[in-house]
Amino acid sequence: xxxxxxxxxxxxxxxxxxxxxxxxxxxxxxxxxxxxxxxxxxxxxxxxxxxxxxxxxxxxxxxxxxxxxxxxxxxxxxxxxxxxxxxxx
Numbered sequence: 001x002x003x004x005x006x007x008x009x010x011x012x013x014x015x016x017x018x019x020x021x022x023x024x025x026x027x028x029x030x031x032x033x034x035x036x037x038x039x040x041x042x043x044x045x046x047x048x049x050x051x052x053x054x055x056x057x058x059x060x061x062x063x064x065x066x067x068x069x070x071x072x073x074x075x076x077x078x079x080x081x082x083x084x085x086x087x088x089x
Contacts, residue, residue: 048075 034042043050055063066081067074083089 063074063078067077070077070080072080079089
């Protein structure tokens with residue numbers, strides 16, 4: 001690999017980091033975060049399935065406010081609301 005290819009590789013890595021929101025490569029903050037694949041595996045082990053839907057803007061704001069106050073986050077807050085609405089786990 002020549003010098004041009006090495007520099008090109010660095011540029012690709014930098015561009016990818018910028019696309020990912022400017023996260024530092026191999027920084028201390030990255031060590032504490034779980035990457036997406038690991039998170040997907042953990043969610044699958046818990047039996048969680050991604051579910052997307054379109055909701056009214058006002059309803060989403062209310063859900064976000066409730067999720068911020070809930071210790072389990074959005075997922076647990078929504079699950080709790082659905083169970084209260086009569087759905088079973």
